[in-house]
Amino acid sequence: MVELAGRQSIHVFADGDGPPEPEICRVDGAEGNLWRVDVPVGTAGDVALPGRTAIRGRPREPVSDADLAPYRPEWLDLFYVPRVLPSRRKKPIKPLDGDTLQPRWVIGPDNRQELNETSWPWGCVGKIFTSAGWEGSGALVGRRVLLTAGHVVPWADVAAGNWWMRFVPACYNGKSLHGAGVQSYVSDVSGFNPDLEGGASAGWDRAVCRLYEPLGNPLGHFGTLPYDPAWNGQRWWINMGYPGHMWFLGASYESGISINGANSDLHRGLECRHFGDITPGNSGGPMFTFFGAGNPRIVAVQSSDSADGDMVNFAAGGPGLDDDVAWARANWPA
Known part of the structure; x- marks a missing residue:
C-alpha cells in the first residue's frame, strides 16, 4: 500500500528494443521541491495498460458453498457512517418560463452528499475510467475483483481489440x-449487458473485473448477498457512485433508500426498483447495507432508469450477482 501510494505510473511504447531513458530536472522558479520527469515516447505513443480478455455471455451456473463475506484489513478504521463534505451544489438553471431544471434521474430533492472518506468500507468504492471515454462507478468485492454494471464495460472497444478500464x-x-x-487497470472482464440478445432485463446488467493490482489486499472489500423481495419498502439501503457533469469531486453518498419492487428473470437476475437519486456516472455503484457489525453486503449495482416516464431507477441484483462474484473470487484469487 505504501509503495502504491508513493508512486505514479505511466505506460509508454519505446522505439527500438531497449527501455526509454527518462530525464529529471528541477522546475525553475517553482516553490518547494518540484521536479519534472520527461520520458521519451516512441512513435506508438503513450498508452493505458490494455485489458487482456473480456467475456460477454449469459449468466453462469450457481456456485455452491461460496465464501462471499467482506474483508477488512486490521489497519483500516471501520466507520458505519461516513464523513461528508459541505455542499458545493450550484444553483439550478432557470429556463425562460421560470421553471427549474433538474437532472432527469433525480427524484424530488437531491439527497446525495459528497464524501471525503478512506475508512472501510467507504474507501472500497471508486471511479472507473474507460477507453470509450465514459466513466462509471464500481466497488471492490474480492482481493483482486471489481464489481460494476455491464454497460460500463467498453464492449465496442473490446470487439475492436483495443480496450482498457482504470479503477x-x-x-x-x-x-x-x-x-x-x-489505482489499477483491469486485466480481464466477465460480464453481461442488457443489449445482449435475449437479455433485455436490467437484472443482467453486471460485470466482474480482474485488477492487475490486488487492491483488495490493502483496502479490503465488500461482501455480497442476494436481495430478498421481503425487504421491499425498507429504507435500509445505501448507494455510492460518481455522478458526472455535476458539482461532485468525490463520491456521492445517499442512505435511507428503499427498494420498492424486484422483478426476477429466468437467469437468476433481479431488477431492483428504487427511488434513490441517480445521474449518469453512478452506473455500477453499489447498493448495500450493513447486515450486522462489520458486515457490509452489496445486493445490487446501479443499472438504469425507467424509459416510460415513471421516474424510477433500476439496480441489477439477484442470486446471479453472487454467482458472478463467487466465480471471480475462485478464478482470480489474490
Whole structure:
C-alpha cells in the first residue's frame, strides 16, 4: 500500500528494443521541491495498460458453498457512517418560463452528499475510467475483483481489440485519497449487458473485473448477498457512485433508500426498483447495507432508469450477482 501510494505510473511504447531513458530536472522558479520527469515516447505513443480478455455471455451456473463475506484489513478504521463534505451544489438553471431544471434521474430533492472518506468500507468504492471515454462507478468485492454494471464495460472497444478500464478507489478530483498511485487497470472482464440478445432485463446488467493490482489486499472489500423481495419498502439501503457533469469531486453518498419492487428473470437476475437519486456516472455503484457489525453486503449495482416516464431507477441484483462474484473470487484469487 505504501509503495502504491508513493508512486505514479505511466505506460509508454519505446522505439527500438531497449527501455526509454527518462530525464529529471528541477522546475525553475517553482516553490518547494518540484521536479519534472520527461520520458521519451516512441512513435506508438503513450498508452493505458490494455485489458487482456473480456467475456460477454449469459449468466453462469450457481456456485455452491461460496465464501462471499467482506474483508477488512486490521489497519483500516471501520466507520458505519461516513464523513461528508459541505455542499458545493450550484444553483439550478432557470429556463425562460421560470421553471427549474433538474437532472432527469433525480427524484424530488437531491439527497446525495459528497464524501471525503478512506475508512472501510467507504474507501472500497471508486471511479472507473474507460477507453470509450465514459466513466462509471464500481466497488471492490474480492482481493483482486471489481464489481460494476455491464454497460460500463467498453464492449465496442473490446470487439475492436483495443480496450482498457482504470479503477481509482476513493477517487477525489481524479486521484485516490489513499495515495497518488493507488489505482489499477483491469486485466480481464466477465460480464453481461442488457443489449445482449435475449437479455433485455436490467437484472443482467453486471460485470466482474480482474485488477492487475490486488487492491483488495490493502483496502479490503465488500461482501455480497442476494436481495430478498421481503425487504421491499425498507429504507435500509445505501448507494455510492460518481455522478458526472455535476458539482461532485468525490463520491456521492445517499442512505435511507428503499427498494420498492424486484422483478426476477429466468437467469437468476433481479431488477431492483428504487427511488434513490441517480445521474449518469453512478452506473455500477453499489447498493448495500450493513447486515450486522462489520458486515457490509452489496445486493445490487446501479443499472438504469425507467424509459416510460415513471421516474424510477433500476439496480441489477439477484442470486446471479453472487454467482458472478463467487466465480471471480475462485478464478482470480489474490
